[in-house]
Amino acid sequence: MRGFTLIEMLVTIAVFSVASVALAFVIQYFYRTNAYVFEQTAAVESARNGIIHAMRDLREASYGSDGSYPIVSAATSSVTFYVDEKGDGVIDRVRYYLGGTTLYRGVTAPAGNPPSYTGQSEATDTIATYVHMSPSTPIFRYYDANGTELVPPVDVADIASVNTTVTVNLNPARAPDDFTLSAGATLRNLRGH
Secondary structure: OOOOOHHHHHHHHHHHHHHHHHHHHHHHHHHHHHHHHHHHHHHHHHHHHHHHHHHHHHHOOOOOOOOOOOEEEEOOOEEEEEEOOOOOOOOEEEEEEEEOOEEEEEEEOOEOOOOEOOOOOOEEEEEEOOEOOOOOOOOEEEEOOOOOEOOOOOOHHHOOEEEEEEEEOOOOOOOOOOEEEEEEEEOHHHOOO
């Protein structure tokens, strides 16, 4: 019976070591690459869910508990309106707005008798992160009853529908490219105003 010589054993160990190191680098690269893709996917999914929620809220915009007109303000990077956000019969003031690269939703519940939103705190939550919008691209666009886009400053009484566009990218310097999400809503409770 013949065993391995010292040279054969050293060559085998060297080849195994090189293969192990190469495999470790490949596995590390694979996980690092996929981690980025998973983070990007989570950011896009969060933005998608936030936009769906925002458009559902806007569809149901209604007069405030204090009798205020359904839309408080409308700008290219924010919109404030009244809606029964929780489905509990209480009309909340809801504000969607961009702060840096994060899209937020703020909700203010009325208090007192008669109900008032003044002096009440706003509960804020994050709708989308890693939002990268071109300065010339508005997040919110407003249209009248004829489908004509309204130009800023927008008269809230003319708004019949709202479209939103959000571009999400975890790292603009790295592929994959931007993911652009769009949705729209017709304000049901304002038809024929």
